[in-house]
Amino acid sequence: MIVVGQSADSKFQPYKPCPCDSGKNFKFCCYPKAIEAKNSKSQKERYEEYSDGRINYEIHKLWEETDFKTCFGFDKEKCKKEIKSAHSIQNNRILNRISVDNHVYRFSNKATKRDIGVELKKVSKNKASTFFGFCDFHDTELFKPIELREYNEEPLQNFLFAFRALCLESHKKARELEVRKNIFRKRPELMIDRASVFQYQVSCLDIEDYAESRELFKQDYFNNDFSKIRTFYRKLDFEIEFATSSAFAIQHDIYGNEIQDIYSLKEDISTIYVNVYPVDGGTNILLSYRTDQDFKFEGYFKQLETLTDQKLMQHLNRLIIQYTENIFFSPNFIENLTERERESLTDTIQSSINLTKRLDLILDDNYFNFNLFNKST
Ligand SMILES: [Zn+2]
Ligand SMILES: [Zn+2]
Structure with a gap:
């Protein structure tokens, strides 16, 4: 998530290692390059001359350049074969169910000079939701309990759904940090821009938080103890036409009370794990957190239990769009939206990082003007 905001101490310390990874102090x-670039008019003018197409190309290139292969499997000595692209959402069980002619829709960024927008793209289901986070062995072996068996509330299944969402997010956060570093290298003046420095600092903290969480999952795995993942489970009696798997930090409970300040650089930010997907004749909804975070999430999870299916769907409609872009849609769902609903979907997801966009949508009465849980037929 790109955070809009900044903190009073969003500055790089002069005698701390430079964010460009040179090993020298900032x-x-x-620092001298940043001052020089800030005072250089010609450089600023050069960026202003870029066309929207060029900017979109550059942003996508920045993202592509950061892809990397790793295995988040627990027992590294068992890693085998190459790192292949692993599905964060099961191909055979889930994407199959929502694809039409082997295609699904996903969100894609579209950058212009003004902002980074979002559009819907039709992609092959084999390429949807994949990331380079597991070797061949771990992708197959570790996840067998959720690949080969229907979900039936086993603690190990809850653990694996949460862990995979965490790994996907860890991989993405590492890439986001690389993007920020590459931007600093290209545009040193941003190293003395508070908003940019703040976002960089948030990225660093996110990576630390996620690494700590993975370490806890690893301990549980070796202790064969899967009781530390608390999971809220609800089954709907119809098949939805989207699927999502994600890990994110929520700010508010159902009634708008603050659970944690997700913009704080000082507080530890805790994550919940969300998996929502169709199964044969139904829909599984799984939300989880680690029980050492009871003091933050216990109340929220009790609230979830009290919701009717209808209220739960309303809540998730907001939650999912507000916090994740790792959502895949059936072409039937997207192609049956009205033009206005489709615009609401892409603009609302964009509005989670763009306050002006949010105001525009509210004024236009088109904020959250869609229902992910609607059936197209
Ligand atoms: Zn440097
Ligand atoms: Zn491995």
């Missing part, structure tokens, strides 16, 4: 590395 003051003697990029």
Whole structure:
């Protein structure tokens, strides 16, 4: 998530390592370059001359350049074969169910000079939701309990759904940090821009938080103890036409009370794991957290239990769009939306990082003007 905001101490310390990874201290590395670039008019003018197409291309290139292969499997000595692209959402069980002619829709960024927008793209289901986070062995072996068996509330299944969402998010956060570093290298003046520095600091903290969480999952795995994942489960009696798997930090409970300040650089930010997907004749809804975070999430999860299916769907409609872009849709769902609903979907997801967009949508009465849980037929 790109955070809109900044904090009072969003500055790089002169005698701390430079964010460009040179190993030198900031003051003697990029700081002079940042001052020079800030005062250079020609550079700023050069960026202003870029066309929207060029900017979109550059942003996508920045993202593509950061892809990397790793295995988040627990027992590294068992890693085998290459790192292949692993599905964050099961191909055979889930994507199959929502695809039409082997295609699904996903969100894609579309950058212009003004902002980074969002559009819907039709992609092959084999390429949808994949990331380079597991070797061949771990992708197959570790996840067998959710690949080969229907979900039946086993603690190990809850653990694996949560863990995979965490790994996907960890991979994405590592890439986001690389993007920020590459932007600093290209545009050193942003190293003294508070908003940019703040976002960089948030990225660093996110990565630390996610690494700590993965370590806890690892301990549980080796202790064969899967009781530390608390899961809220609800089954709907119809098949939805989207699927999502994600890990994110929520700010508010159902009634708008703050659970944690997700913009704080000082507080530890805790994550929940969300998997919502269709099965044969129904829909599984799984929300989880680690029980050491009871003090934050116990109340929220009790609230979830009290919701009717209808209210739960309303809540998830907001939650999912507000916090994740890792959602895949059936072409039937997307192609049956009205033009206005489709616009509401892409603009509302964009509005989670763009306050002006949110105001525009509210004024236009088109904010959250869609229902993910609607059936197209
Ligand atoms: Zn440097
Ligand atoms: Zn491995």
